[in-house]
Amino acid sequence: MRSEAAANALVLVGPAALLGGALLFQHVGGLYPCEMCIWQRWPHAAALVLGCVAWAMRSNRAVVALAAVAVLVSGAIGVFHAGVELKWWEGVTACSANLAGGSQADIMASILNTPLVRCDAVAWSLFGISMAGWNAILSTGIGGGTLWLLARK
Structure with a gap:
């Protein structure tokens, strides 16, 4: 297998496995993600999209490299998050929640039902x-x- 094809395969399989694992922990294991957990998922999703684009183009080195950088960004966020967990530095201090639109009662119910x-x-x-x-x-x-x-x- 050519190195470029192997790189494209790695940038497809790796983020898919990590993102899939995170979703399994959430939806099957009941471990709801915090805000920084969600931040780590977005670069993996971007890497998957870029990896699919490179695969459709029959491997494009620049697109595969960009996907690799996206995976590294997720890793960097993971380092920051792990440091917050280990109390090496302070993380996000603001409270955040995804609020569903609608009436004031709907928004309040969304807040109260969010773990x-x-x-x-x-x-x-x-x-x-x-x-x-x-x-x-x-x-x-x-x-x-x-x-x-x-x-x-």
Whole structure:
């Protein structure tokens, strides 16, 4: 398999697995994401779109590289989030919620029915590493591995 094709495959499979895992934890495991968890998902979604575009173009190095950068951005957010969980630095301090439109009663019901999830609390860990930490490790490996494959002759 050519390095470029392998890089494209990595940038498709890696983010899909990480995003799929996060969604399984949320919808099957009942672990609702905090705001920073959601931030980590957006770059993976962007990487998937870019990876699909590159695949449709029969691999485009620039698009695959851009997808790898998106995965690395998710990893960087994961590093920040893990640091917040470990109390190395302060995270977001403002309260946030996705509010459904409608009447005042609908908005109040949306607020009251939304689970409170703190960004500075570890909801799940494996070997002492939180989900944010695993995202940082795996995203850095996937993004870095993709760029390494692209740099090979």
